[in-house]
Amino acid sequence: MTEAPRNPVTPEDQRLLVEVDDRIAAITLNRPEARNAMSKRMRNDIHAALKACDANDGVDAIILTGADPAFTGGVDLREVAAEGPPGPGGDRRQAKDPARACRETSKPLICAVNGTCVTGGLEIALSCDFIVASERARFADTHAKVGVIPAWGMTALLPRAVGKRMAKEMTATARFVEAEEALRIGLVNHVVPHSRLMAHARRLAGQIAAATTPATPATLRIYDAADGMSFSEAKALEEELMRNWKVDTDYMERRGLGKGG
Incomplete structure (x- = not known):
């Protein structure tokens, strides 16, 4: 039998690498020659990869990182310039918002920042549940400097991480x-030697995977939903969700939990 022809793998297909091992998914932005600037294709691929990992029963935690020397500065400005203005003669087809995709991911999401993380890249990192930083990592919000307003959540996320005054100073x-x-200042959870970044992120992800039940992502999302609420409002939300929570006994049995485990 003759095999059906396969579509050739192009360099663009390799701009995002996804590996799953020991219940941990690692997603790597892989455009080092452009410091991982994200094309529309890459942003859509990030969205798709996160959705796929979220739906994969064999994944308990996700790591998002970049190929050295940078994490990412956000969108590919050369691609934006090449599109031309909106309207006739211009191409302004929209791509998925990768920061939103991070926030919509229910499974614990670790951002392993290996280098420069600015503007849209910082919004993506802030949209993850945890940030582990290499000693080479550096962060900045350059939106205002280049004359644009943030669109992926900077003004909501940065002050929640570092406080309003520091957020204003950074911008x-x-x-x-x-x-x-x-x-x-509380922007990241850990700083580690550059050579140990992924090992540390994987160890954290492994600890999460070992402790994960369906209650884990549900509880993390309560933290997000309650952010900015008063204590009484946050406590009421917690109690409401607790009353409606149903323990997945089949899952607990499959993982050997709930009986002294």
Whole structure:
């Protein structure tokens, strides 16, 4: 029998790498020659990859990272410039919002920041549940400096991470926050040697996978939903969800949990 011809693999197909091992999915932005600037194709692929990992019963935690030397600065500005203005003669077809895709992912999502993480890249990192930073990581919000308004959640996410005054300073100055300062101001969870970044992220993901039940992502989403609420409002939300929660006994049995485990 003659095999059906396969579509050739193109460089664009390799711009996003996805690997699943030991219940951990690792998604890597793989355009190092452009410092992982994200084309429309890449943004759509990130959205699709996160949705696929979220739906995969063999995945308990997800790591999002970039190929050295950078995490990402956001959209590919050269592609944007080449599109031309909106309207006749221009191509302004929209791509998926990767930061929103991160926030909509129900499974614990770790951002492993390996280098420069600015503007749209920072919005993506802030949209993840945890940030592990290499000692080479540096963060900045340059939206205002280049004359644009954020669209992926910066003004909502950054002050929640570092406080309103620091968020305003980062935006107004567009200065870089180095890894150790990022740890000090609460922007990241951990700072580790560059060579140990993925090992550390995988260890954290492994701890999550070992402890995961259906209640894990549900509880993390309560943190998100309650952000900004008063204590009484947040407590009422927690109680409402707890009253309606049904333990997945089949899942607990499959994982050997719930009986002293």
